[in-house]
Amino acid sequence: MTDELIIQQLKDKEAQLLNELNKVRLALQAFINDNINFGNLNFQKQAINDQIPATYTPDLTYAAKILFVLANEGKPLLVDDIANAIHALEPEIEPSRLHKNVSYNLSMLAKYSKIKKHPFNRRIKYSL
Numbered sequence: 001m002t003d004e005l006i007i008q009q010l011k012d013k014e015a016q017l018l019n020e021l022n023k024v025r026l027a028l029q030a031f032i033n034d035n036i037n038f039g040n041l042n043f044q045k046q047a048i049n050d051q052i053p054a055t056y057t058p059d060l061t062y063a064a065k066i067l068f069v070l071a072n073e074g075k076p077l078l079v080d081d082i083a084n085a086i087h088a089l090e091p092e093i094e095p096s097r098l099h100k101n102v103s104y105n106l107s108m109l110a111k112y113s114k115i116k117k118h119p120f121n122r123r124i125k126y127s128l
Helices: 003-034 041-051 062-073 079-089 095-111
Strands: 116-120 123-127
Touching: 041 062, 062 079, 062 095, 062 123, 079 095, 079 123, 095 123
Parallel strands: none
Antiparallel strands: 116 123
């Protein structure tokens, strides 16, 4: 390989990387512009508070039921504690089915940062 060929390949690679960098910058800027309150914790807290139902009804989604229980307890709870609280409010729900639905919805709420996870003796507690 000649020096000119090596230089040309390096310039091509540089151009390719700069193009990729520009694409990433554009995507990042678009994301930030779409989320005006990016990083604003007060806005995030307010949005979560708006999603917490004032009263419990059986027709609520499991996510809303979980948020209701966590808000009323005011402390981090295990999956079993949340499932037991919902079962106390709706005894007609089958406990094993309830536990699976609560577990799934807790993981989705945590994934989308609606609730917080707290490690506790090889298990996880959840809170608002």
